[in-house]
Amino acid sequence: MKKVVLALVFLLMASPIFAQGAFDKFDGQDDVKSVIVNKKMFDMMSKVKVDASDKEMQQYFNLIKKLDNLKVFTTKSARVEAEMKATAERYVKTANLEELMRVNDSGRSIKILVKSGAK
Template sequence: MKAINLNASVFTKRKQNQNDSRFNGAKNFFITLILVICASPAFAQAAFDKFDGQDDVTSIIVNKKMFDLMSKVKVDATDKQTQQYLALIKKLDNLKVFTTKSTRVESEMKLAADKYIKSAGLEELMRVNENGRNIKILVKSGAADSQIRELLMFIEGAKDDDTILMSLTGNFDLNEISVLTDKMRIPGGDDLKKATKGKK
């Protein structure tokens, strides 16, 4: 009887260990999945950091802390556009814009953008080939159709035009972007406005 009880105890313990192992495996999977989702916007920023500080590149860099400070600026309550702008920047995490006229840097930007687009699972919002300019705008959507967690724009300049690479992360509505481009005078802002109109 003792031997039978011992075997039953061992079997029960072994089954419990198997269940614990399955639970831990599932838990580790979901933790990894969450980390991948959360890390994606951070990876977007890091993927283009090498262009910051290059001699042939003009950079605009705004982080979450700066957006928070900007959103606390006191403005005229009757100025609706500025109020919309301040409401928007509270939702933003990072903005990076790089512009160049260098053909060498343009090639590097194109390679970096193409590589990131393939790995990040972005949805193409707009593609235009106009007067020698190739424009790509891609997004990672949020809960609603117009809700955006990440926006990437790459514009290959024609002749003497600037080549532009822009990465914007946060949790914002695509229809609000025109306010941001107007207030911050972001290069390529007119192209972003066209994309916004097409998404409404």
């Protein structure tokens, strides 16, 4: 019995180390379309030459430079949609996210949430 308890404690301690991101399980599924943009791409985008007089565009590129990643997943499967929604709701409750933007379109609500870093 002691070995079982020790094994469970070890597994519970190790699981955060090996855990995937909350949404990684959707990447690569046949009925899910995904767009994933990593830090390297944001770095490349921020190096695009912009007219010095276009302050708004310069602010946009300065913001892009600070992003680490962007993941967008879509599906037409009702089952996967329900799973995505449940995963997102759990993640939002535990990840200390801030609402950046909300769009209501044709009865659908889209929220863009961010997790601010130290920078």
